Amino acid sequence: MSHRLANLFHGRPRLQVGALLAGPVGWLVVGYLGSLALLLIASLWSVNAVSGELVKNLSFENFETLLNEPVYRTIVVRTVAIAALVTVTDAIVAFPIAFYMAKVARSRGKAILVVAVLIPLWSSYLVKVLSWRNMLSGGGLIDWILEPIGLSGPGYGNTAVWLVMSYLWLPYMILPIFAGLERIPNSLISASEDLGASPFTTFRRVILPLTFPAVVAGSIFTFALTLGDYITPKLVSNNQFIGNVVFNNISSNLPFAAALALVPIVVMIGYLLVARKLGAFEHI
Amino acid sequence: MRLSKRSRILLRVAVGVGLAFIYIPLFVLAVYAFNSSKILEWPPPGLTFEWFPKAIESTAKDAFWTSIKVGLVATAIALLLGTLASLAVARHRFFGRETISFLVVLPIALPGIVTGVALNNTFTQVLGIDLSLFTVIVAHATFCIVVVYNNSIARLRRMSSSFEEASADLGANTWQTFRHVTLPNMRSALGAGGLLAFGLSFDEIIVTTFTIGAGEQTLPYWIYSNLFRAQQRPIVNAVAVIVVLISILPVYLAYRLTREEGGLAAARGGGHERIEGGGVETEATAVP
Amino acid sequence: MKTRHANPARTAWLIVAGLLATMLLFAGCGSSSSGGGGGGEELKKLGKGEGQVNLISWAGYVEPPWVKPFEQKTGCKVNNKVAGTSDEMVSLMRTGAYDGVSASGNATARLFEGGDVAPVNVSLVPNYKTVFADLKGQPYNTFDGKPYGIPHGRGANLLMWNSNEVKPAPKSWNVTLDPKVASKNKGKISQYDDPMSIAEGAVYLKAHDPELGIEDPYELNEEQFEAAVQLLKEQRPLVGEYWSEAEKQISSFASGDIHVGTTWQYQYFALKEEGKPVAASPASQGFLPEEGATGWSDTWMISSEAEHPNCMYMWMNWIIEPQANAEVAEYFGEAPAQEKACEHTENPNFCSEYHAEEPAFWKRVYYWKTPLADCGNGSEDCKDYNDWVQAWTSIKG
Numbered sequence: 001m002s003h004r005l006a007n008l009f010h011g012r013p014r015l016q017v018g019a020l021l022a023g024p025v026g027w028l029v030v031g032y033l034g035s036l037a038l039l040l041i042a043s044l045w046s047v048n049a050v051s052g053e054l055v056k057n058l059s060f061e062n063f064e065t066l067l068n069e070p071v072y073r074t075i076v077v078r079t080v081a082i083a084a085l086v087t088v089t090d091a092i093v094a095f096p097i098a099f100y101m102a103k104v105a106r107s108r109g110k111a112i113l114v115v116a117v118l119i120p121l122w123s124s125y126l127v128k129v130l131s132w133r134n135m136l137s138g139g140g141l142i143d144w145i146l147e148p149i150g151l152s153g154p155g156y157g158n159t160a161v162w163l164v165m166s167y168l169w170l171p172y173m174i175l176p177i178f179a180g181l182e183r184i185p186n187s188l189i190s191a192s193e194d195l196g197a198s199p200f201t202t203f204r205r206v207i208l209p210l211t212f213p214a215v216v217a218g219s220i221f222t223f224a225l226t227l228g229d230y231i232t233p234k235l236v237s238n239n240q241f242i243g244n245v246v247f248n249n250i251s252s253n254l255p256f257a258a259a260l261a262l263v264p265i266v267v268m269i270g271y272l273l274v275a276r277k278l279g280a281f282e283h284i
Numbered sequence: 285m286r287l288s289k290r291s292r293i294l295l296r297v298a299v300g301v302g303l304a305f306i307y308i309p310l311f312v313l314a315v316y317a318f319n320s321s322k323i324l325e326w327p328p329p330g331l332t333f334e335w336f337p338k339a340i341e342s343t344a345k346d347a348f349w350t351s352i353k354v355g356l357v358a359t360a361i362a363l364l365l366g367t368l369a370s371l372a373v374a375r376h377r378f379f380g381r382e383t384i385s386f387l388v389v390l391p392i393a394l395p396g397i398v399t400g401v402a403l404n405n406t407f408t409q410v411l412g413i414d415l416s417l418f419t420v421i422v423a424h425a426t427f428c429i430v431v432v433y434n435n436s437i438a439r440l441r442r443m444s445s446s447f448e449e450a451s452a453d454l455g456a457n458t459w460q461t462f463r464h465v466t467l468p469n470m471r472s473a474l475g476a477g478g479l480l481a482f483g484l485s486f487d488e489i490i491v492t493t494f495t496i497g498a499g500e501q502t503l504p505y506w507i508y509s510n511l512f513r514a515q516q517r518p519i520v521n522a523v524a525v526i527v528v529l530i531s532i533l534p535v536y537l538a539y540r541l542t543r544e545e546g547g548l549a550a551a552r553g554g555g556h557e558r559i560e561g562g563g564v565e566t567e568a569t570a571v572p
Numbered sequence: 573m574k575t576r577h578a579n580p581a582r583t584a585w586l587i588v589a590g591l592l593a594t595m596l597l598f599a600g601c602g603s604s605s606s607g608g609g610g611g612g613e614e615l616k617k618l619g620k621g622e623g624q625v626n627l628i629s630w631a632g633y634v635e636p637p638w639v640k641p642f643e644q645k646t647g648c649k650v651n652n653k654v655a656g657t658s659d660e661m662v663s664l665m666r667t668g669a670y671d672g673v674s675a676s677g678n679a680t681a682r683l684f685e686g687g688d689v690a691p692v693n694v695s696l697v698p699n700y701k702t703v704f705a706d707l708k709g710q711p712y713n714t715f716d717g718k719p720y721g722i723p724h725g726r727g728a729n730l731l732m733w734n735s736n737e738v739k740p741a742p743k744s745w746n747v748t749l750d751p752k753v754a755s756k757n758k759g760k761i762s763q764y765d766d767p768m769s770i771a772e773g774a775v776y777l778k779a780h781d782p783e784l785g786i787e788d789p790y791e792l793n794e795e796q797f798e799a800a801v802q803l804l805k806e807q808r809p810l811v812g813e814y815w816s817e818a819e820k821q822i823s824s825f826a827s828g829d830i831h832v833g834t835t836w837q838y839q840y841f842a843l844k845e846e847g848k849p850v851a852a853s854p855a856s857q858g859f860l861p862e863e864g865a866t867g868w869s870d871t872w873m874i875s876s877e878a879e880h881p882n883c884m885y886m887w888m889n890w891i892i893e894p895q896a897n898a899e900v901a902e903y904f905g906e907a908p909a910q911e912k913a914c915e916h917t918e919n920p921n922f923c924s925e926y927h928a929e930e931p932a933f934w935k936r937v938y939y940w941k942t943p944l945a946d947c948g949n950g951s952e953d954c955k956d957y958n959d960w961v962q963a964w965t966s967i968k969g
Contacts, residue, residue: 006457013376016458020372021384024365024429028387032426034592035402036394038410049958050942051685052666054409071966093305096298104287104295114539115532120306122483122531123313126507127524131313138829141312144327155759156813170306199287220393228395231489231508238814240968243397250401250494251663252961257401264395272386272393281385380585414669498626498669499651512819 036265043258052252062259072245076263079242082162083226087173087219089166094173094218099207101174102181103189114178121171126231132164133235160236165226172225173218176283180214181207216275217283223271227264310528317521339522347506354417354502355485358424362481363474365425366432371466374440375448388434391427399427400494407495416497423495424488428481435477436470443469472541479538483531503527612690612876614718618885624649625883628664628673630870631656631818632838632904633724638896646890648883656816657766658940665689668877671884674724676868677712678768681942682957684715689873691718696885699892702911706931712941713871721871722888725897727906727926728860728867728937729764729772732840733832734825735851743853744862747832749776751806758810762821762833765814767960768940770967771866772834773800775938779863789866790941791948797955797963804967814968825850837905858927864936901926 009016044058066072101113120128133156135141142153154160184207192202230243242264249257275281287295318331366388373384391399403423407413447469451461489504496505507523510516625648627634634652643649653670655661658679665673665688675683683689694700700722707713707723714720733742738757746753748761749772763769774789777799784796792800812830815821822839824830826848835852843850853859872891874884890896894912901908902917907928914923927933947954955963 003457003459006459009458014378017372017376017378020368020376024369025384025387027365027426028391028429030592031406031422032391032399032402033387035406036398037592038406039398039402042405047958048685049956050682050944051687052662052682053686065962069962069966071969074969093302096295097302100295100299104292111539115536116303117306118535118539119528119532120310122487122535123310123528124504124507124524125487126489126504126511127313127520128309130511130520131309131316134316135309135312137827141308167305167309170302199291220389224393224395228397228490230397238811238968240965243395245965246397246401248659248965249961250404251666252659253958254401254405258405261395261398261401265398268393268395272389276386281389408667415667498653498664498667512817512823 039258039261042255043262045255047253047255054254062256065256066259066263072260075240075242075245078158078239079227079264080267082158082165082241083223085162086165086169086226087222089162090170090173090222091177091215091219093166094170094177095215098174098177098181101178103186117171117174117178125168128168129164129232129235132160132167136160136163136236157237158239161233161239161241164232164236165222165229168232169222169225172221173215176214176218177211180211180217180283184210213279214283216278216280220271220275220280224264224268227267313521314525317518317525319518319521335518335522336526339519339526342519342523343501344503344506344519344523347501347503350417350500351486351503354421354424355482357421358428358485359478359482361421361425362428362432363478366429366477366481367436367470367474369429370433370436370440371462374437375445385433385437388430392430396488396490397494399423400491403491404494414497415495417500419495419497420492420500420502423491424485427488427491428484431481431484432474432477435473435480439470439473440466475541476538479534479541483534612687612878614691614693615696615874615881615885616693618696619882621646621648621883621886622880623647623883624651625672625880625887626651626653626670627887628653628655628661628670630654630674630676630838631836633674633870633900635903637903638890638899641896642887642890646883646886648880648886650887656818658768659766660816662686662688665875668875670875671878671880672872672874672887674870675721675873676870676940678940678942678957680712680720680871680873681715681944683873684720688876689720690876690878691715691720692722692874692888694719694722697722697889697892699889699894699910702894703892703909704911704928706934707869707909710869712869712939721873722892723909724870724872724891725901725904725906725909726867726869726934726937726939727837727904728858728865730835730837730840730852730859731832731861731865732825732835732843732850732852734828734830735849737828737831741851742832742861743857745772745776745865746780748834749773749803749807750780751810754807754810757832759812760829760831761807761811762813762815762824762830762835763807763811764834765816765968767957767964768866769834770797770800770804770960770963771938771940773803775863775866777803788941788948789938790943791954792943793947793951793953794955797959801963801967808967808969841905858933858936860936864938867934867937867939869939898922901928 009019042054043062044060046055046057046059046061047053048055097113097117101110101117105113136153136156138155140153146153154163188206188210189202192206193199197205228243230241230247233239233241233244242260246257246261249260317335318333319329369384369388372378373381400423403419403426404415407415407419413419443466447465448461451465456464487504488502489508492502492505493508496502501509503523507520510520627650629652631654634650634654639650639652653664655664658676661673661675662679662682664670665683666686668688673679673683675689680689703723707726708719713723731742731745731748733747735741737760738747747757748754748763754761764772771789774786774792774796777784777796778786778789781799784799786792786796789800813821813824815824815833818836818839821830821833821835822842825839825843826846840850840852853861872888874881874888878884891900892910892913894910895916897908897910897913898916898918901913902919902922905926907926908914908917908923911929914928917923919925923929943955943957943960945952945954945956
């Protein structure tokens with residue numbers, strides 16, 4: 001039986017491709033993209049305020065509301081700004097660690113470091129956020145540490161969201177950069193030094209350009225994960241982010257939630273296209 | 285690479301600060317898991333082990349097993365679909381090939397809430413089916429595919445297709461070639477991808493919230509429900525610590541699996557000298 | 573480098589795209605909503621229990637002291653999901669996976685209109701006869717002339733404060749709503765995270781800005797609505813947290829992050845039990861600040877898709893069983909729905925302290941209600957729930 005099937009595929013590359021792709025593409029395109037498209041359509045509908053029934057008349061009123069009410073602009077700007085900030089912060093914090101892991105550590109140290117970086121990924125996201133919430137509360141760890149210097153912690157708010165998100169997504173930035181750095185043969189670096197470059201110049205003109213795609217790959221995750229999160233803003237701030245408003249509106253006003261959800265979709269698709277051009281997809 | 289002494293020291297400090305940043309909240313969490321009082325104050329008044337047995341006996345146990353079930357099935361589906369897709373892309377040329385990578389990344393690049401709402405809408409409004417563990421598994425598999433796909437494709441690209449051609453020349457049909465030549469060489473990449481996919485599914489909360497049925501709970505969902513209950517908080521902390529400890533093994537395994545090929549080269553060459561252009565595998569680090 | 577002759581892969585993609593388009597067309601045309609205005613039939617006869625019942629309730633409504641005897645007596649195992657806001661309750665009910673819900677007035681109309689709840693056959697609920705008369709036949713639990721639920725109890729939203737930090741003891745909502753007074757507690761105010769908070773602003777303005785002519789804090793015309801929204805926007809910078817989980821607010825008060833805010837009796841008594849220095853308006857004032865307060869009169873409603881209707885009816889009867897309702901009321905700290913419960917409370921003066929038998933008292937408590945465009949006095953220009961939700965998003969910023 002398996003012979004017959006195998007012979008059917010032999011020499012017929014197109015059939016092979018078709019069979020291979022039927023499952024994954026079917027699932028992703030029909031199931032996932034289809035769901036996204038349905039959401040897009042839902043954003044053109046509206047809802048009866050009291051009964052919750054969907055009113056399936058096409059109109060742009062949800063998008064009009066999004067554009068006209070200033071609060072939504074504020075929320076989108078806030079979300080995107082913090083996502084960008086988190087990305088930059090993580091890139092800066094991750095690079096030394098990744099560099100040490102890739103180029104300086106010996107094999108056993110490297111193994112330990114990789115495991116050490118991966119373990120927080122496996123600790124529950126929720127518990128990490130809760131831990132930060134405790135640390136940031138009045139009288140928590142951060143206040144306790146800063147008290148002798150006379151400062152107090154940031155408390156809850158945008159700063160807290162930035163801190164916690166930078167913390168949560170850091171491993172997602174470290175790993176691609178680490179992988180990217182490993183791929184740079186040491187001989188390239190030696191050559192640069194032999195040609196008389198200082199370590200800083202080598203870093204700036206050899207290492208950085210070569211790892212840039214990896215950094216972009218990492219940034220896809222830090223940016224995307226921040227853009228859609230609603231749990232962290234809810235737990236460590238009072239401010240609304242895109243995710244919060246979508247979440248709050250899902251049951252009472254799905255079309256409006258769908259309309260707002262289109263914003264991160266559009267942003268991320270744009271981001272992904274740019275990232276692909278920059279070669280980041282080789283590094284995910 | 286030759287670094288000046290000062291640079292070395294600065295680098296070590298930066299790494300130290302980074303690691304401290306990563307581990308202090310986990311440390312705080314661990315301390316609270318041993319906290320003898322239910323009230324959160326720092327520093328905690330006393331230490332006790334009592335929360336751990338309570339954690340093991342509590343409803344967290346059911347949630348834990350549900351998470352394991354969901355993770356295993358979702359990973360299996362992701363392994364299947366991810367491998368199939370990677371085989372197609374790595375070994376063939378066809379219309380729309382570049383789009384596949386893009387497509388596969390979407391479920392994980394788009395915010396969880398978007399994926400969750402979209403799938404929820406499709407399940408409940410369009411298909412009219414009830415939410416249940418099945419819907420959760422479908423959702424998890426969707427964003428786990430990319431993890432397997434990336435690991436697998438990286439491996440396939442570096443594995444020259446001449447092996448498969450030789451196998452065909454020797455008379456093996458496509459299935460035999462796959463089973464005896466391709467698959468064994470991909471094992472470690474699939475293993476790493478599978479472990480990472482499992483980890484992703486195990487800790488997922490946002491998409492799960494939108495696709496889970498009324499009576500079910502995965503572990504993150506359980507944690508979220510108990511997050512603010514003062515009585516439960518020490519138990520939640522204990523559960524979290526247990527999960528972290530249990531996960532050290534799979535993490536280490538994932539790391540070792542991808543070091544398999546490069547293991548010899550690294551051992552032979554010592555820490556710093558490395559074979560140009562290849563050598564040490566880096567897929568395990570691809571997309572947690 | 574595209575070849576001119578037919579490309580099977582491209583054909584395949586086109587087929588997939590075609591499938592997608594067809595599917596979307598189907599989805600667009602299909603209608604999956606249930607008819608408006610009441611759904612399901614009322615139960616005709618009470619049968620045997622189905623072995624379990626799935627409930628959605630407010631924190632503190634479904635607790636072991638009265639759940640355990642119920643389970644033993646009827647064999648119906650109780651699975652309870654605690655929700656923090658009426659929005660949550662409505663969305664959970666719409667999934668059809670639950671048998672019943674303890675709905676407040678800002679959910680009942682929506683559940684009725686959405687066809688998610690069925691009328692209640694009160695002849696199958698013997699204890700209903702002795703429920704307080706002013707809880708029967710009310711606009712929030714009666715639709716189309718039929719009873720749609722069984723009253724659970726009622727209460728007012730409390731103003732709670734930390735007695736060590738907030739002095740002198742506040743007598744009015746100005747401590748959270750008047751920017752001049754509230755700024756003394758900047759960053760330490762806790763406000764309920766729900767559009768119903770706009771009604772709190774309206775209650776405050778009803779007393780302090782009579783020119784606006786606010787009668788019912790849920791029926792607001794443009795001018796009145798804008799005034800209430802403006803009040804809450806001015807409150808925004810002073811708010812320390814917007815709470816929707818009762819437990820979250822308890823932990824905030826306990827840790828000292830929050831000093832004053834709107835709360836429910838559940839949190840108040842939980843904090844007192846932990847020995848925290850909290851206080852609320854005194855019983856002599858009826859637990860109400862000067863202006864009165866918003867509140868709730870909750871109703872147990874049965875789902876139109878209930879899988880365990882018999883157990884649900886048994887639950888609805890049990891919850892207004894005199895002994896059980898007394899326990900319920902005393903545990904939470906609200907006025908019972910059952911007249912006879914007053915004879916069973918541990919504190920013999922409970923009912924009089926909580927004004928359970930004084931309809932006049934409840935005129936100063938404005939039960940949560942679904943804002944509708946229909947103002948009830950002939951005009952149709954009141955703000956409806958969608959406006960309230962949008963405004964609340966704008967307020968939080």
